[in-house]
Amino acid sequence: MRWNIFEKPRGEPIPPPPPQEEMSEPHELLKDLKQSPDTFREQAKEKTEFKDPSIDLIFESPKIDSYTRINYSIPEYEGRELRPGRRLMFEIPEEFKRRIIRDVILRHRKSSKYAVNIGSDGYDPSGAYSRVELHNNNTGQWTSWKDPAGYRTDKFAEPRGAENPEEEVLHDWIATVGPISADAVRVTNVGENPDLSISNVHGLEVVFYPEFKSINFKEQIYTIGTKFVDLDKKELLPEYGAGEFNEGKYTGAIALNRSGPTLFELGKDPGPETQIENGGLVIKLESGRELLNVEIAIGDTEHLDHKNPETYRNTRLGWAKLWVGVRRAKTGNTEWFIKNANIPPQGVIAGGPHLENSKVEPGDELIIESRADASYVMGWRLAYK
Known part of the structure; x- marks a missing residue:
């Protein structure tokens, strides 16, 4: 795996990554979430059910690809733009909510229209970063992924075309944060530049351990x-x-x-x-x-x-x-x-x-x-x- 800017080992002569600031926690997310045949819905339509105004979309009813994998596909060819401080929410189906999560796979990229001022060494001063978190069924808390190798946990969105988004495998959750069964996953853009730290999210998959x-x-x-x-x-x-x-x-x-x-x-x-x-x-x-x-x-x-x-x-x-x-x-x-x-x-x-x-x-x-x-x-x- 080729590490992106901000994901290299410590001690390398590159500018430091933006700090991982604590995000404001939503109040009882998904507690009153109702099933809908729609693939996703606009957060603005149901603000009374979700107290977190930073959620752009709520994705429901993923495709069940296999006994251990569910897939949330975003239909737009360009993916869904996600600006700094904004979030996407993915609800986990009832039959998977007690299963232990193994991996989360995020498909994302940065559009060429926002990939400006990138240095010859690949350094992006306005990097777009995706933070992936699970909503723990047992504790009600949000838990971020941690890289087993000790690299940065927020994933850098590489400049790519819409036909080739990067598939970030956030693997081995159980190894770094412990066994977690979850009822939701959220993706937050934690970039800093409001005009250029913008990512395009193309989808998300969740892989579970079998019984x-x-x-x-x-x-x-x-x-x-x-x-x-x-x-x-x-x-x-x-x-x-x-x-x-x-x-x-x-x-x-x-x-x-x-x-x-x-x-x-x-x-x-x-x-x-x-x-x-x-x-x-x-x-x-x-x-x-x-x-x-x-x-x-x-x-x-x-x-x-x-x-x-x-x-x-x-x-x-x-x-x-x-x-x-x-x-x-x-x-x-x-x-x-x-x-x-x-x-x-x-x-x-x-x-x-x-x-x-x-x-x-x-x-x-x-x-x-x-x-x-x-x-x-x-x-x-x-x-x-």
């Missing part, structure tokens, strides 16, 4: 020390055998989209009923079952034999994007359910097929690809029912 007692797992670990979360065993923190902390030495990992040599030993055997094909990983699926969830422990930091002036370490931060899907034996087509997700230095990215497509037929295979850059799979886990 562990009702499913069966199949798991493969390549890098020693890698471990997935197990809520039933109260193992709440994922563990990684490599990543930024050891300067990208993913020993034993399966490399994706890499043709050259590495400075550490890669894994050569991807495991039973698994193969490397065209730089990607192909896993044979168990026919007759439902594939509910896929977890990939992965990273894209490249280990170098010299100190990088950008990172001040023997590393290069990657640009890799993860794609995961099911290749159907009958048609040869791949149904992608994780698309263009940013790969961090170390993290678990999860998703699953659409509910209507979760049944595995004979010969179906799981395809895992890394695009735009190389990445390293430290392990994977499949959840079946």
